[in-house]
Amino acid sequence: MDEKEVQKDLADAILSYDSVAAEKAAKAAIKMGMDPLNAIEKGLSPAIEDVGDKFEKMEIYLPELMLAADAMRTAMSLLLPLIPKDKAVSKGTVVIGTVQGDIHEIGKNIVSNMLMASGFNVEDLGVDVKTATFVEEAQKANAKIIGASALMSSTIGSQKDIIDYLTSMKIRKKHAVMVGGGPTTGQWSKEIGADGWGEDAATTVKLANKLIKRK
Ligand code: B12
Numbered sequence: 001m002d003e004k005e006v007q008k009d010l011a012d013a014i015l016s017y018d019s020v021a022a023e024k025a026a027k028a029a030i031k032m033g034m035d036p037l038n039a040i041e042k043g044l045s046p047a048i049e050d051v052g053d054k055f056e057k058m059e060i061y062l063p064e065l066m067l068a069a070d071a072m073r074t075a076m077s078l079l080l081p082l083i084p085k086d087k088a089v090s091k092g093t094v095v096i097g098t099v100q101g102d103i104h105e106i107g108k109n110i111v112s113n114m115l116m117a118s119g120f121n122v123e124d125l126g127v128d129v130k131t132a133t134f135v136e137e138a139q140k141a142n143a144k145i146i147g148a149s150a151l152m153s154s155t156i157g158s159q160k161d162i163i164d165y166l167t168s169m170k171i172r173k174k175h176a177v178m179v180g181g182g183p184t185t186g187q188w189s190k191e192i193g194a195d196g197w198g199e200d201a202a203t204t205v206k207l208a209n210k211l212i213k214r215k
Pocket of ligand 1: 045048049050051052053055056062065066069096101102103104105106107108110111146147148149150151152153154178179180181182183197198199200201204
């Protein structure tokens with residue numbers, strides 16, 4: 001089996017809502033020494049996006065969406081820990097979470113793991129995180145960067161709330177804010193006065209490296 005075939009097996013497992021097949025394909029990826037990020041971003045992620053498109057077109061419904069997400073989580077639970085954590089260097093702390101009202105965590109978890117792998121100390125606040133909590137935890141951890149993930153058009157407004165909250169507390173300059181998640185764009189990031197937008201895990205690491213130097 002080559003990498004392309006394993007990537008296809010990972011994708012097929014998500015598209016057929018099959019956690020057992022997802023586990024098998026993830027184990028095959030690990031056995032052949034595939035870069036775990038490659039397995040996630042080339043195999044799993046495009047498939048879960050296809051599932052999302054089908055859900056949007058009402059070709060499938062919530063139960064299928066949930067089963068696909070379970071299969072994705074199964075594979076990710078095997079692959080994410082294999083992204084090596086660079087403990088030797090600590091570039092600084094990033095406080096990250098998914099905004100209030102939003103429980104999507106897959107993309108945030110990938111970003112979080114990639115930041116750790118690149119030498120950042122990451123405090124992951126989880127999902128459905130209140131605006132004030134982002135700010136309080138960033139203060140406590142003396143985090144140079146706050147990362148806010150939002151996957152729904154109804155929740156992206158909370159990314160702006162975080163920035164407004166920092167401004168109202170007169171600590172906007174203390175914490176750079178980077179935003180990301182499905183419906184967000186570079187244009188949106190500029191509009192709300194964020195310090196940057198991460199389209200995927202790799203661009204987010206580049207962005208965080210840039211922001212940490214600026215601080
Ligand atoms: C999986 C999924 C779920 C799973 C979530 C499981 C979990 N534990 O995370 C479940 C089934 C629970 C779910 C529930 C719901 N979902 Co949903 N879901 C999805 C789906 C299919 C995939 C999301 C995903 O994981 N993508 C893969 C990851 C890798 O991509 P990503 O998140 O974009 O992350 C990357 C980048 O954006 C970036 N990034 C991400 N975060 C961050 C953060 C920072 C700081 C930075 C810099 C970068 C960054 O890097 C990541 C890695 O490359 C999307 C469809 C889609 N195309 O997005 C719908 C989708 C997001 N869901 C949707 C909806 C409507 C819902 C529900 C309301 C459904 C319902 N009726 O109950 C609920 C919401 C509940 C809630 N309150 O949050 C809609 C949202 C529509 C909208 N625009 O508002 C979508 C778009 C589906 C659709 N097309 O209609 N969902």
